[in-house]
Amino acid sequence: MSKKTVIVGGVAGGATVAARLRRLDENMEIVMFEKDEFISFANCGLPYHIGEVIKDRSKLLLQTPKAMKDRFELDVRVFSEVVKVDPVAKTVTVNSKDRGTYEESYDYLVLSPGASPMKPPIKGIDSKKVYSLRNIPDTDAIKAEVDKNTKATAIVIGGGFIGIEAAENMVERGLNVILVEAVPHILAPFDSELSMIAEAEMESRGVELHLGDGVSEFIEEGNKISVKLASGTVLTGDFVVAAIGVKPETGFLKDSGIVLGPRGHIVTDDHMRTNFENVYAAGDAAEIVDFMTKGRTAIPLAGPANRQGRIIADNIAGIDRKYSGSMGTSILKVFDMTAAATGMNERNAKRAGIPVKAIFIHPNSHATYYPGATQLSAKLVFTEDRKVLGAQAVGYDGVDKLIDVIATAIKFGATVDDLAELELAYAPPFLSAKSPANMMGFVAQNTLEGLADNRTIDEFNAEYDPAAMVLLDVRDKIEVENGSVDGMVHIPLNSLRARMSELPKDKLIWIYCQVGLRGYIAARILNQNGYMTKNLSGGYKLINFAKF
Amino acid sequence: MSKKTVIVGGVAGGATVAARLRRLDENMEIVMFEKDEFISFANCGLPYHIGEVIKDRSKLLLQTPKAMKDRFELDVRVFSEVVKVDPVAKTVTVNSKDRGTYEESYDYLVLSPGASPMKPPIKGIDSKKVYSLRNIPDTDAIKAEVDKNTKATAIVIGGGFIGIEAAENMVERGLNVILVEAVPHILAPFDSELSMIAEAEMESRGVELHLGDGVSEFIEEGNKISVKLASGTVLTGDFVVAAIGVKPETGFLKDSGIVLGPRGHIVTDDHMRTNFENVYAAGDAAEIVDFMTKGRTAIPLAGPANRQGRIIADNIAGIDRKYSGSMGTSILKVFDMTAAATGMNERNAKRAGIPVKAIFIHPNSHATYYPGATQLSAKLVFTEDRKVLGAQAVGYDGVDKLIDVIATAIKFGATVDDLAELELAYAPPFLSAKSPANMMGFVAQNTLEGLADNRTIDEFNAEYDPAAMVLLDVRDKIEVENGSVDGMVHIPLNSLRARMSELPKDKLIWIYCQVGLRGYIAARILNQNGYMTKNLSGGYKLINFAKF
Ligand SMILES: Cc1cc2nc3c(=O)[nH]c(=O)nc-3n(C[C@H](O)[C@H](O)[C@H](O)COP(=O)(O)OP(=O)(O)OC[C@H]3O[C@@H](n4cnc5c(N)ncnc54)[C@H](O)[C@@H]3O)c2cc1C
Ligand SMILES: Cc1cc2nc3c(=O)[nH]c(=O)nc-3n(C[C@H](O)[C@H](O)[C@H](O)COP(=O)(O)OP(=O)(O)OC[C@H]3O[C@@H](n4cnc5c(N)ncnc54)[C@H](O)[C@@H]3O)c2cc1C
Ligand SMILES: CC(C)(COP(=O)(O)OP(=O)(O)OC[C@H]1O[C@@H](n2cnc3c(N)ncnc32)[C@H](O)[C@@H]1OP(=O)(O)O)[C@@H](O)C(=O)NCCC(=O)NCCS
Numbered sequence A, B: 001m002s003k004k005t006v007i008v009g010g011v012a013g014g015a016t017v018a019a020r021l022r023r024l025d026e027n028m029e030i031v032m033f034e035k036d037e038f039i040s041f042a043n044c045g046l047p048y049h050i051g052e053v054i055k056d057r058s059k060l061l062l063q064t065p066k067a068m069k070d071r072f073e074l075d076v077r078v079f080s081e082v083v084k085v086d087p088v089a090k091t092v093t094v095n096s097k098d099r100g101t102y103e104e105s106y107d108y109l110v111l112s113p114g115a116s117p118m119k120p121p122i123k124g125i126d127s128k129k130v131y132s133l134r135n136i137p138d139t140d141a142i143k144a145e146v147d148k149n150t151k152a153t154a155i156v157i158g159g160g161f162i163g164i165e166a167a168e169n170m171v172e173r174g175l176n177v178i179l180v181e182a183v184p185h186i187l188a189p190f191d192s193e194l195s196m197i198a199e200a201e202m203e204s205r206g207v208e209l210h211l212g213d214g215v216s217e218f219i220e221e222g223n224k225i226s227v228k229l230a231s232g233t234v235l236t237g238d239f240v241v242a243a244i245g246v247k248p249e250t251g252f253l254k255d256s257g258i259v260l261g262p263r264g265h266i267v268t269d270d271h272m273r274t275n276f277e278n279v280y281a282a283g284d285a286a287e288i289v290d291f292m293t294k295g296r297t298a299i300p301l302a303g304p305a306n307r308q309g310r311i312i313a314d315n316i317a318g319i320d321r322k323y324s325g326s327m328g329t330s331i332l333k334v335f336d337m338t339a340a341a342t343g344m345n346e347r348n349a350k351r352a353g354i355p356v357k358a359i360f361i362h363p364n365s366h367a368t369y370y371p372g373a374t375q376l377s378a379k380l381v382f383t384e385d386r387k388v389l390g391a392q393a394v395g396y397d398g399v400d401k402l403i404d405v406i407a408t409a410i411k412f413g414a415t416v417d418d419l420a421e422l423e424l425a426y427a428p429p430f431l432s433a434k435s436p437a438n439m440m441g442f443v444a445q446n447t448l449e450g451l452a453d454n455r456t457i458d459e460f461n462a463e464y465d466p467a468a469m470v471l472l473d474v475r476d477k478i479e480v481e482n483g484s485v486d487g488m489v490h491i492p493l494n495s496l497r498a499r500m501s502e503l504p505k506d507k508l509i510w511i512y513c514q515v516g517l518r519g520y521i522a523a524r525i526l527n528q529n530g531y532m533t534k535n536l537s538g539g540y541k542l543i544n545f546a547k548f
């Protein structure tokens, strides 16, 4: 007799399980429950439909129940919410629009219910003028507000990916956009140096940022809504998009016996199995292994959801397939910029008690002599024993490529020496002969080998003491004229050998150039002549960003 | 007493050694000999200066002897050709413009003389109208021809990287360009399916291609030059650019005792050392380890030259650093397209006697619902025991990223399963949730696990027998109306379950769709119902390209 698989949730994880499982098994009965109207929609495209970058709404609907039936012989049931799971009896209870409440039995159960927007208990958050963005109806509602008045003021709460995408797309439509973030910087996966670059980009495009200031209350006032912040600031706009984070939609599992993690995620093993052998979970609702720390985590992103779905289908069909955990590789368009990250950032690593080193470089996206090259800002985090822990980059071009290369390297446990040795595809329109990934490896090697004491901007800010130390600017005159740090001593790199006697040997010399490279060369010259130096990794460019 | 390093060749490998060595050692005496006028120039930018993409000639000159002196305290001697090396006496003999012939002693010697254009003994090849392209004077000469008459006809000999870049840049200037290639397809690092796509792009931009036809004679005729081909075809143009390949410029080492390889390359060990402990070699002239086969090879590309240079400097300065070989990652702009490859192609693997599998996919550069996505054509070569050997891709966007990711994975000995698991940066403007690299892994897994017998176009062409087999087209009606293969049976995928009884169970069924995906799904349906199938990897898109 053929077996039956029941799937809860019909989008990224769920639909992928269904499609793959059918390819593997023509005889499996496959029933997919979706509580809303739509399956297989492009969650990630929703903000761009609001921005009319994706004009045609139907493009967001990648599959319909009919198309899934035709191609994959699936029994897709929309408007059908699974409200209870009994993993001992192997049944689910369904509340459906068309058939009322009924039970459905299964041999295998796959849970991919996703995550829903967090709604912290802030006064007024239930106002109709406070929207969130998860699905097609949410998108329709926000887009209707925008279409109604493209001169409106929108207040976005939350500087994470969805908040920033919403903000950008509303700016593109002409709205006046204010963004509020409770912690000091937007973009939690990034260290603050990089977040600041993205913040500058947003501000340059007219987004009003309120950072380090949480919401204490939403107040409807006639046609308007006001947002009161912890600082006392009151912002007034036409509507609010709250994108404060997501929580797993696992309420229906509460009494099922399926083990949930501390924040409500479904605990899975390396086969994406729950504590019941024939019950699997994927996607935003699943708790998985953190590839970096080997601890437990949950990564609400589509790539993992899709790959986990395929692994589940394989395991159900008898192909043994393991999931080795997520490293949280993520990317975001911020107007004309791209911001991407993989693995651990310095803040996370330190919080986890891992002693790390970090370097910051500003390489070009391709050979500078070929037109169109732009500078990336890129940070590498690594350990004393040379292992790469993570990378982050922001820029106009080549950011996605760099981070994908580092994510691939991390997957294999790369060291900084491996990065230095990567053989990437170089021709002038595409890269430099020493690619940004190589360069990260080089600079990290130099740090570890003590060739230069490359330091982060945080360390500079914490440690530089004008009274006891010298600050040396080794840039050219014209660069200095465009801005420099008060109190610095200016000796251009090319004059350093001749003029180093002007510097003291008994004081620590902090060196900076524009990006860090000349500072490093200066450090090499001085170190070998008996001076004590530290070089600011990232250079004046970073000091300058920090001024925002 | 301070030591002295002598460097032969002042560009990619040589200048990198010099710069790095100075950073490592302020006291080392560093003398760099360059036989021509220019050091540190952008070889790779030369074709783009002819095309005026890089308008300003001075941009090609990354460093001057004076700048290198100022920053790195180097003794750069141009117009100084090293004509002899005596590694026992530790001296080189120099023919210089300003000082005549003299000897220079060294403690360490670094050889980075590069490679010069091959000039096979073809009658007439010494004509003044036959140019080659290696350095600034060559570029000036070709550019002068182009500037003189932008309606001229140029004949390019050789369909390698330099030939194609020269052709493209002359087309961009308005010239009529003919390209001659002796073997059946351009772009030797690629298998023919991919070369054909690049050929189509070139033809669509007006380049007249003569493939599989070698040159037998060059004949000057007044202002014109004729090129006679093996086939008897005679082409007539205003000038010729011969880009037939390069050979190491190691003539001056002939009697030195330094061991050269079969084609004249300097044999190096894993520290880039020659058979003399204090003599190193880098770049185009060096014979190194083939990272894939562990045999010997030479890769005339700038990335390896630069990294080898850095490794040599490290070893001279006492930092132990090894070179693990090159995998030949390379990339090329072909008008609006990009072609890139890494590792082994199917042809090379077969030639080396390695039994390989290959799959061909046409993934999109990013999520299709976000504007601007374009299709890549990508091939993965791997072994029965799952190891990735190489990849090639051609397309308009995302080719460089895909190949860099695969090159990184290969560096760590990746399997196809590793590719399936990569966690790359996904948001709709940048990638698909199932990225092309993941997709390569998926399709390869399916091939290895026997889910579908995915076959290459070569196998299809060799094995498909209309008399004994069925050819099944599973595309939609409208696609079939735009072209199909004669004699096929048409059953759209979504009708296959209902109509499969129309197909025979005792004959092999070759399936094709547009790119391979639906063919794979069809194969799964048929296989599980007792049919024998093979699926054409790459689909009709590939058949269509093969028609060119
Ligand atoms: C606006 C937005 C932008 C995003 N952008 C990106 C991006 O750029 N890159 C990226 O990687 N990720 C992005 N994501 C995240 C990505 O969409 C999710 O990680 C992914 O969809 C998770 O897949 P899933 O299957 O776990 O959940 P979902 O895709 O959310 O699917 C879960 C489905 O289950 C249904 N469901 C829930 N409970 C039940 C129940 N009890 N019974 C029946 N049905 C139920 C829900 O209605 C929902 O349709 C974005 C998400 C949003 C909302
Ligand atoms: C037109 C063109 C386009 C290219 N495009 C790309 C590309 O897109 N990507 C890529 O990776 N690579 C590309 N390359 C290849 C790349 O430039 C080389 O791989 C790289 O420059 C090799 O470095 P090298 O130090 O070995 O030799 P070179 O950079 O060629 O330097 C060798 C120098 O040594 C000098 N010399 C030789 N013999 C002596 C002697 N006896 N005494 C003194 N001096 C001597 C020569 O005059 C020369 O200047 C391109 C090359 C050319 C010509
Ligand atoms: C639409 C959806 C059902 C498609 O699922 P899918 O069929 O598994 O995925 P794809 O259409 O990308 O096809 C992938 C399959 O094609 C195969 N394939 C792709 N190209 C191929 C080719 N040229 N030859 C042979 N097979 C090929 C792959 O191997 C894979 O099959 P496998 O999993 O059996 O190995 C599912 O992805 C979905 O619902 N997505 C929307 C929701 C979502 O992901 N949201 C978040 C992002 S916005």
Ligand SMILES: CC(C)(COP(=O)(O)OP(=O)(O)OC[C@H]1O[C@@H](n2cnc3c(N)ncnc32)[C@H](O)[C@@H]1OP(=O)(O)O)[C@@H](O)C(=O)NCCC(=O)NCCS
Binding pocket: A360, A361, A362, A433, A434, A439, A442, A443, A446, A454, A515, A516, A517, A518, A520, A537, A538, B010, B011, B012, B013, B015, B016, B019, B020, B023, B039, B040, B041, B042, B043, B044, B045, B062, B063, B302, B306, B310
């Ligand atoms: C110009 C040339 C001399 C430069 O050599 P170089 O100084 O080694 O190279 P770069 O200018 O790229 O600098 C790289 C160095 O800067 C360091 N660096 C880069 N960014 C840094 C930063 N932000 N902070 C600290 N150090 C940094 C790197 O670590 C590396 O130093 P290292 O090798 O000591 O580790 C050499 O590359 C050359 O001649 N190129 C032209 C020829 C050529 O390559 N042709 C083929 C391609 S067209």
